Each structure stands twice: as structure tokens, then as C-alpha cells.
Amino acid sequence: MQIALSMENVSKEYPNFKLQIASLKLPSGSIMGLVGPNGAGKSTMIKAILNLVPPDTGRITVLGRDHLKQEIEVKQLVGYVPEESNFYEEATPVWLGRFVAHYYATWDDTYYRGLLEKFQIPVRKKVKQLSKGSKMKLSLALQLAHRPDLLLLDEPTAGLDPVARRDLLQELLEVIQDEKRSVLFSSHIVGDVEKVADYVAFLKEGSIVLCEDKEKLLENWRQVQFKVSHSDKRKEIANLFTYGKYCGHYFQGITDHFNEQLLVRLKELGAENIQAVPLDLEDIMVILSRGGI
Amino acid sequence: MLITLSPQNPTPLYRQIAEQIKNRILQGELEAHESLPSIRQLAKELTTSVITTKKAYEELEREGWIYTRAGKGSYVAPIDRSARHERLLNSLKNQFQKLITEAVDSGITPHELEKAFQEVLQRCREEEN
Numbered sequence: 001m002q003i004a005l006s007m008e009n010v011s012k013e014y015p016n017f018k019l020q021i022a023s024l025k026l027p028s029g030s031i032m033g034l035v036g037p038n039g040a041g042k043s044t045m046i047k048a049i050l051n052l053v054p055p056d057t058g059r060i061t062v063l064g065r066d067h068l069k070q071e072i073e074v075k076q077l078v079g080y081v082p083e084e085s086n087f088y089e090e091a092t093p094v095w096l097g098r099f100v101a102h103y104y105a106t107w108d109d110t111y112y113r114g115l116l117e118k119f120q121i122p123v124r125k126k127v128k129q130l131s132k133g134s135k136m137k138l139s140l141a142l143q144l145a146h147r148p149d150l151l152l153l154d155e156p157t158a159g160l161d162p163v164a165r166r167d168l169l170q171e172l173l174e175v176i177q178d179e180k181r182s183v184l185f186s187s188h189i190v191g192d193v194e195k196v197a198d199y200v201a202f203l204k205e206g207s208i209v210l211c212e213d214k215e216k217l218l219e220n221w222r223q224v225q226f227k228v229s230h231s232d233k234r235k236e237i238a239n240l241f242t243y244g245k246y247c248g249h250y251f252q253g254i255t256d257h258f259n260e261q262l263l264v265r266l267k268e269l270g271a272e273n274i275q276a277v278p279l280d281l282e283d284i285m286v287i288l289s290r291g292g293i
Numbered sequence: 294m295l296i297t298l299s300p301q302n303p304t305p306l307y308r309q310i311a312e313q314i315k316n317r318i319l320q321g322e323l324e325a326h327e328s329l330p331s332i333r334q335l336a337k338e339l340t341t342s343v344i345t346t347k348k349a350y351e352e353l354e355r356e357g358w359i360y361t362r363a364g365k366g367s368y369v370a371p372i373d374r375s376a377r378h379e380r381l382l383n384s385l386k387n388q389f390q391k392l393i394t395e396a397v398d399s400g401i402t403p404h405e406l407e408k409a410f411q412e413v414l415q416r417c418r419e420e421e422n
Binding site for chain 2: 029030031166170174176177195196197215219272274278
């Protein structure tokens with residue numbers, strides 16, 4: 001399996017904040033969603049990949065190429081859609097296409113024109129006349145048109161209406177129809193990540209606290225509730241959970257390693273009326289952010 | 294391929310996909326050796342992740358509903374009618390088992406269960422007529 005993006009021991013220190021990525025790997029052909037509260041370091045992490053924020057330590061590779069030693073090559077392979085694009089306000093999408101084309105050997109103008117049409121971007125209008133959604137789509141079209149192997153998007157769905165959001169997610173899935181290409185996108189709209197991401201990385205206070213295959217994540221996390229009448233094993237029961245609390249005879253807990261054995265063990269310890277409810281990504285994110293329920 | 298996904302449904306998405314494909318095969322809508330969309334195509338069609346469609350196909354393959362040829366794609370497996378029926382009954386029994394265990398755990402007696410089952414069965418029969 002080829003690795004599209006790898007980050008090892010990457011750190012960047014600011015007076016009040018430290019980004020510290022111990023290890024992160026994104027396999028080619030997949031989409032990774034980067035989630036986390038505001039200020040967790042999502043944008044900084046994405047910028048570090050492009051050396052827009054030079055890391056203090058660590059090693060970053062894109063398709064095996066070092067992001068510092070082979071910086072130009074890496075930048076050719078990467079498409080970056082920032083949270084806010086600073087286009088020339090007076091420029092038109094057609095003009096911008098011609099401008100950006102100079103920087104990429106792989107620029108495909110037919111594809112670019114096709115994307116503008118598909119995204120219904122008025123090609124002769126000036127940037128300042130475009131809506132927020134159109135600007136985001138323009139930014140995406142400019143980055144897709146040089147067919148990058150790794151697409152990095154910072155909050156691409158923020159501020160878009162549901163239809164535009166769906167179009168964008170569809171486009172990300174279109175990118176990975178080619179197994180050699182990959183996408184990393186940050187979002188605090190967890191539903192978007194839950195929809196299309198294969199891997200979810202959760203960033204909190206500059207560190208990745210969880211990075212997992214999405215299906216496994218949803219399978220392993222459960223909210224479990226039950227009754228405990230015999231009280232001598234209460235502590236032992238609570239220790240089986242990552243987070244949990246008693247309320248009289250009832251216990252409510254969260255586990256990140258749910259399986260049949262856990263249920264068997266709980267019954268052995270005297271739990272009754274066990275109910276296990278699946279959690280969605282948003283629940284999991286809130287629990288991780290708060291560090292409890 | 295027409296598949297409806299419901300995020301509100303507590304059944305995981307990959308299982309919703311697998312179930313619906315399984316039903317198509319059982320109803321003969323998908324025939325033996327018919328080719329299925331690739332996991333990437335299907336993910337795009339359903340606006341869901343590749344890892345989800347991949348998991349659905351893996352489950353279908355493990356249960357013998359489909360087979361995969363490396364580099365070519367996935368196809369509907371030929372299943373003879375009696376084996377298919379047997380498999381369906383077994384999967385049904387497993388589902389019953391889960392349901393019954395859950396019911397007994399929450400204090401419903403076997404007698405009540407039997408009565409409830411008969412009632413539902415009766416209702417279904419009436420609806421069919």
C-alpha cells in the first residue's frame with residue numbers, strides 16, 4: 001500500500017500553542033477527515049505539510065518525497081485549498097486559470113473549463129462578484145485542474161449551503177476514483193467527515209488523540225447503560241469503561257472497545273438490562289473534547 | 294445501483310448496503326456472475342466513504358453472496374436455491390436469537406414473546422391478503 005502522506009514527530013511551537021504530531025499516515029486512494037475544536041491546530045497542521053508553516057522538528061513526506069528536500073516536487077503533487085482564498089478581486093475565473101496554469105506542468109485546461117461549467121461558476125464575472133460558495137468552488141477547480149495526487153482542503157464546506165456541500169463531497173469522491181490520489185480535509189462539520197472520510201483524525205490542543213478507520217471507530221465506540229443491584233462489584237464494572245458514572249443503581253458509560261466479551265463480562269459482574277447504543281462521530285468528538293460524558 | 298441509505302437507522306451503513314444487495318440477489322434482480330459496481334463507484338453513487346462500501350463487499354464475500362477477481366471487480370456468486378434458502382433461514386435465526394436475548398434480558402417472558410410473535414405474524418398475513 002502506498003502512503004500519500006506521512007508525518008513523523010512533527011512539532012511547531014508558538015508562545016501559547018504547540019503542534020505535536022507523533023505519527024500520521026494517509027494511504028493512497030483514501031479520504032481523511034481532520035476534526036477537532038477551533039484552535040486545535042488543524043490549519044497549522046495542513047500548512048506545515050506545504051512548509052507554509054515551517055516545522056521545528058520532524059519529517060513530512062508526500063508520496064515518499066521529503067517536503068523540504070524535494071519541496072518543489074511536493075508542491076507540484078499537492079493541491080491546497082485554503083480556508084479563505086485571496087484572489088485578485090478584479091480577476092475573472094478564466095484569467096485565474098491562465099495565471100495558475102503557469103505554475104503546474106500537469107495543468108489540464110479542458111478539465112478546468114469542464115469544472116467551471118460543472119460547478120456553474122460564471123466564467124466572465126469578477127472574483128468580487130462571486131458568492132462565497134462560488135469562490136470556494138473556484139478555488140477547488142483551480143486546484144483540481146492540475147490533477148494533484150494529494151488534495152489538502154482547509155474547512156472546504158464551512159459556510160456552504162447543503163447543495164453546494166453535497167457537490168463538494170461528491171467531487172472529493174470523484175478524486176479518489178483514481179486509487180493513486182488522496183484527500184485530506186479539515187472540518188468542524190463532523191457530519192461531512194462522517195459521510196465521506198475513510199479515516200478520521202481527531203486533533204486536540206495540537207496533538208492527534210485519535211486516528212482510525214472510520215468504520216472501526218463507529219463499531220468500537222458505544223454508549224452502554226445497565227442496572228447494577230449487587231453493589232460489591234461497582235468499581236470493577238466502572239473500570240471497564242473509558243468514561244462512566246453511576247446514578248443510583250444505574251450505570252452509564254462510554255467504551256471505545258465494544259465487543260461481545262465486554263457484554264459477557266458485564267453480565268458476570270451482575271449488570272442487568274444492558275443496552276448498548278451506537279454513537280455517531282459528533283458524539284465521539286464531543287466526548288473526546290470534553291474528556292468525559 | 295439503487296440503494297437507499299438512512300443515517301438515522303441504527304444499523305451501520307455498510308450493513309444497510311450489504312443487506313440491500315443481498316435482497317437483490319435473493320429476489321433474482323441481480324443474477325449470477327453479474328458484475329457489481331466497484332467499491333469506489335458505489336461510494337460515489339451513494340456519497341459514502343470507500344471504506345464503508347469496501348466493508349459491505351467484504352461481508353457479502355465472506356457470506357458467499359459475491360466473489361471478487363483481483364484487478365477485475367466483484368460479481369454475484371451463483372447460489373443454488375436450497376442453499377440460499379438455508380442460508381436465509383440461518384441468518385433469520387441469528388437475528389431472532391439477538392432479539393430474544395435482548396427481550397429476555399429486559400424481563401419479557403418466553404410466553405409473552407411467543408404471543409407477540411404470533412400477533413405480528415397474524416398482522417403480516419392480513420396485510421398480505
